[in-house]
Amino acid sequence: MSTTTATNSPSPGPGAPVSPGTIKAASLGGAWRAFLLRRLLGLASNLVLLVLVTFLIVQLIPGDPATAIAGENATLAQVELVRTQLGLDQPFLVQLWQYLAGVVQGDFGDSYRYQQPAMNIVLTALPYTLAITLVSVLLLLVLGIALGMTVGVATRGDRRRWLDLSFTMVTGFISSVPTYVLATAFVFVFAVFLKVLPPAYSPAYDIGTAAVLPILSLTIGGTCSVARIVRRETSVILEQDYMRTARGWRLPTMTLYAKHMLPNLLTTALTLSGIILTALLGSALITEAVFAWPGLGGVIVQAIAIDKDYPIIRGAVFVIGLISLVLTLVIDVILGLIDPRTLGEKRD
Amino acid sequence: MVRKRLIAGVALAAAASLALSACSTGEPEAAAGPTDTINAELWYAPATFDPAKASADADVTVARLGFDTLLRQGESDGYIGGLATAWEATSASDYTFTIRDDATCADGTAITPTVVANSFEYLAGLEDSGALTWKNQAFGSGTPTFTPDDAAGTLNIALSAPYSQLLGGLTREGTGIICPAGLADTEGLAAGTVDGAWSGPYVLSETVAGVSAQYALRDDYDAWPEWEDVAGEPAATINLTVQADSNTSANLLESGGVDLARFYDANADRFADDAAYSTVTFASSAYNLVFNQAAGSGSIFEGNQELRAAVAQAIDPEGFNAAGLDGLGVAQYTVNAASYSCALDDPSLVQAYDPEAAAKVLDGQTIRLLIMSNWDPAADYLAESLRAAGATVTVSAPDPADWTKQMRTQPETWDVAVAAENAESGLIHASISRYVGPTYAEGGTNVASTDNPEGWAAYEAAMTSADPEEQCASFEAAQESILERVDMTPLITDTHRYVAREGFESHVFTGYWDISAMRIVS
Numbered sequence: 001m002s003t004t005t006a007t008n009s010p011s012p013g014p015g016a017p018v019s020p021g022t023i024k025a026a027s028l029g030g031a032w033r034a035f036l037l038r039r040l041l042g043l044a045s046n047l048v049l050l051v052l053v054t055f056l057i058v059q060l061i062p063g064d065p066a067t068a069i070a071g072e073n074a075t076l077a078q079v080e081l082v083r084t085q086l087g088l089d090q091p092f093l094v095q096l097w098q099y100l101a102g103v104v105q106g107d108f109g110d111s112y113r114y115q116q117p118a119m120n121i122v123l124t125a126l127p128y129t130l131a132i133t134l135v136s137v138l139l140l141l142v143l144g145i146a147l148g149m150t151v152g153v154a155t156r157g158d159r160r161r162w163l164d165l166s167f168t169m170v171t172g173f174i175s176s177v178p179t180y181v182l183a184t185a186f187v188f189v190f191a192v193f194l195k196v197l198p199p200a201y202s203p204a205y206d207i208g209t210a211a212v213l214p215i216l217s218l219t220i221g222g223t224c225s226v227a228r229i230v231r232r233e234t235s236v237i238l239e240q241d242y243m244r245t246a247r248g249w250r251l252p253t254m255t256l257y258a259k260h261m262l263p264n265l266l267t268t269a270l271t272l273s274g275i276i277l278t279a280l281l282g283s284a285l286i287t288e289a290v291f292a293w294p295g296l297g298g299v300i301v302q303a304i305a306i307d308k309d310y311p312i313i314r315g316a317v318f319v320i321g322l323i324s325l326v327l328t329l330v331i332d333v334i335l336g337l338i339d340p341r342t343l344g345e346k347r348d
Numbered sequence: 349m350v351r352k353r354l355i356a357g358v359a360l361a362a363a364a365s366l367a368l369s370a371c372s373t374g375e376p377e378a379a380a381g382p383t384d385t386i387n388a389e390l391w392y393a394p395a396t397f398d399p400a401k402a403s404a405d406a407d408v409t410v411a412r413l414g415f416d417t418l419l420r421q422g423e424s425d426g427y428i429g430g431l432a433t434a435w436e437a438t439s440a441s442d443y444t445f446t447i448r449d450d451a452t453c454a455d456g457t458a459i460t461p462t463v464v465a466n467s468f469e470y471l472a473g474l475e476d477s478g479a480l481t482w483k484n485q486a487f488g489s490g491t492p493t494f495t496p497d498d499a500a501g502t503l504n505i506a507l508s509a510p511y512s513q514l515l516g517g518l519t520r521e522g523t524g525i526i527c528p529a530g531l532a533d534t535e536g537l538a539a540g541t542v543d544g545a546w547s548g549p550y551v552l553s554e555t556v557a558g559v560s561a562q563y564a565l566r567d568d569y570d571a572w573p574e575w576e577d578v579a580g581e582p583a584a585t586i587n588l589t590v591q592a593d594s595n596t597s598a599n600l601l602e603s604g605g606v607d608l609a610r611f612y613d614a615n616a617d618r619f620a621d622d623a624a625y626s627t628v629t630f631a632s633s634a635y636n637l638v639f640n641q642a643a644g645s646g647s648i649f650e651g652n653q654e655l656r657a658a659v660a661q662a663i664d665p666e667g668f669n670a671a672g673l674d675g676l677g678v679a680q681y682t683v684n685a686a687s688y689s690c691a692l693d694d695p696s697l698v699q700a701y702d703p704e705a706a707a708k709v710l711d712g713q714t715i716r717l718l719i720m721s722n723w724d725p726a727a728d729y730l731a732e733s734l735r736a737a738g739a740t741v742t743v744s745a746p747d748p749a750d751w752t753k754q755m756r757t758q759p760e761t762w763d764v765a766v767a768a769e770n771a772e773s774g775l776i777h778a779s780i781s782r783y784v785g786p787t788y789a790e791g792g793t794n795v796a797s798t799d800n801p802e803g804w805a806a807y808e809a810a811m812t813s814a815d816p817e818e819q820c821a822s823f824e825a826a827q828e829s830i831l832e833r834v835d836m837t838p839l840i841t842d843t844h845r846y847v848a849r850e851g852f853e854s855h856v857f858t859g860y861w862d863i864s865a866m867r868i869v870s
Contacts, residue, residue: 203587
């Protein structure tokens with residue numbers, strides 16, 4: 001990795017002072033310490049914000065939780081009984097304090113509807129959501145990079161313009177289609193018309209079979225987006241001096257593309273993957289509704305639309321936010337390992 | 349570790365399935381073969397398995413599987429025995445039940461009159477919103493006293509205030525008998541983890557909160573009601589998964605992913621003419637227009653019957669049905685569905701659709717219409733009907749919880765509201781009391797804030813009579829009074845359909861869909 005990084009470092013121009021040492025181990029260690037400190041502080045402050053925001057946003061959801069939980073036949077006395085039992089009759093600041101005190105201990109409160117810790121409900125559904133989103137991200141990265149590289153190499157130097165044009169049009173079209181539309185189309189084609197895959201999750205089907213269409217729906221749009229970007233990056237990298245030199249040396253194809261080009265593409269792809277995964281988590285919640293997938297989507301929809309179940313909404317939003325923040329941090333660390341320039345500190 | 353395995357498993361299985369499906373030409377595996385399992389759906393996940401605390405639709409549905417009630421709805425009318433073999437109403441305050449001597453709990457404990465009495469004591473003593481609803485439906489507003497006689501096999505229920513609807517109330521799921529083991533561990537009862545708590549045909553064998561529930565048929569259960577038209581075998585296992593989208597339900601039913609599905613929209617038509625599917629229908633909700641007559645609320649309908657009648661004349665219920673319910677609703681001529689016992693079914697008592705007559709009265713009026721959110725076609729139809737008659741209409745469509753709250757507690761904010769009355773309880777008095785008697789602010793349920801002493805007197809007469817015929821006559825008189833005064837006008841009964849694929853059946857008894865009567869017929 002360090003060889004590649006050094007190769008990518010801007011070369012000093014004629015007459016420029018020569019740097020006494022491009023990257024020293026000691027200064028790199030300092031850069032890492034500063035980077036990690038900076039990012040961990042950022043993570044902590046973002047978590048605090050997330051906790052506060054999750055408390056505040058639920059207040060904006062229309063509908064009275066006590067009325068929703070008491071049911072349609074409840075009298076006003078029953079509604080007030082529920083309100084008291086849920087602690088919703090407490091002043092705003094008291095509720096906020098109780099919430100913060102609970103969160104510090106990892107307790108988001110008991111679900112209004114289920115009368116058990118909200119985080120239990122969220123963590124029960126979470127693996128189902130992660131199962132389809134993580135697999136989708138991996139698939140779309142692998143497929144997107146492979147496709148983008150292939151097309152980029154094949155169309156280098158304006159060769160095969162028809163391929164370039166077709167690729168751009170098709171991937172542009174597919175990536176612009178909303179995931180839930182793709183999901184619905186897949187259900188129609190593979191489940192209703194061809195009858196080769198289940199239309200949705202059911203105990204009657206093997207979970208892996210039921211996961212095919214949700215994963216496909218989440219993967220295909222992202223694959224096209226990644227492929228388009230990788231294809232563009234590939235074109236740029238192929239024109240760089242080190243790649244020309246490598247081609248001039250007649251290095252084997254695998255060495256040329258896998259060893260010298262791919263690591264540089266990974267920087268872009270990994271940066272994208274964090275953004276894509278966060279977006280996919282959002283898409284997955286909608287896609288789950290199409291496929292009756294038993295993940296967080298159904299839990300959140302019921303909590304918001306039916307039960308006004310504040311603890312579950314807070315817990316679910318917090319968990320999704322936490323996943324997003326941690327993944328972003330992890331990806332930044334990996335990027336730092338691949339390319340220390342991304343650590344964001346001058347090292348003279 | 350389990351989560352990692354799930355993710356890895358799903359990834360591997362999905363990859364393998366994708367590869368295999370590319371070579372496959374047949375239907376997915378679930379569609380064929382004999383089975384002892386029924387896969388069905390719930391719109392939302394059950395939150396509690398304690399029948400006494402059941403308040404959401406899913407809680408109520410699953411309560412029927414696990415807990416038997418003293419009485420059940422008759423197949424076409426009246427009541428049949430559940431855990432009770434005989435019953436007698438000496439007066440509207442005094443009832444005696446003979447308890448069957450062969451019923452047992454899931455742990456083998458005999459269900460005696462004392463067991464039944466203890467379960468009712470638990471229900472009546474709970475400080476819980478759901479339990480209060482069941483207690484009111486079963487025993488009325490007074491205090492019940494339970495006197496079991498195990499030697500005679502009887503249970504006497506004495507009420508401090510007359511309540512003639514006790515028999516109907518004791519068919520309701522929330523009054524299901526909880527066995528002693530459940531009463532000894534109420535937290536476990538709510539979580540569904542007490543093995544001996546169940547008195548019904550099924551026990552909960554597995555549940556994933558918010559996702560699914562699986563029930564297993566008890567080997568030792570033999571207390572089925574004496575149904576005459578129910579054929580086939582009860583499922584050894586019932587899988588209930590959460591699924592709220594009607595399109596997905598239809599796709600799953602077609603592919604064999606579920607064996608029965610509930611429909612409220614035109615997706616039901618996909619199976620209407622197909623002999624491989626059977627359909628039963630039942631009333632889910634009764635939609636009514638309620639006129640706000642609260643004194644000092646500023647409602648234009650207070651003390652103005654002519655204006656109320658004009659609004660009723662301006663709206664075509666069939667047009668409303670087409671706009672709001674895909675034409676799947678059925679006509680309704682009183683406060684709730686025609687399938688209810690003692691419900692009026694006479695079109696002449698409601699205002700006929702007459703837009704010209706309506707326009708003469710409504711022209712220039714300003715009307716505030718309150719309706720629940722996410723039902724724009726219905727709101728638009730009503731508003732445009734009134735506008736066509738010359739009225740200026742402002743529509744308020746808050747979230748359902750706010751809509752309910754606004755109707756009950758903020759009469760100063762609306763003139764006319766669309767009310768959705770649960771049409772599955774079979775208890776017509778609850779619907780009548782929306783339009784007579786004390787208001788919500790006074791501790792009652794009169795959402796229209798009407799002052800209708802005649803209707804209230806008829807209602808009271810029905811509630812204090814022990815004679816079923818007298819009860820019905822009085823309930824009908826109360827309904828006639830409400831309709832004559834145009835305190836409300838019926839719109840339509842939202843009729844849902846349960847569609848079963850070939851080899852499965854379900855049943856509706858006196859307008860009530862009974863989940864425990866799902867059967868495998870081949």
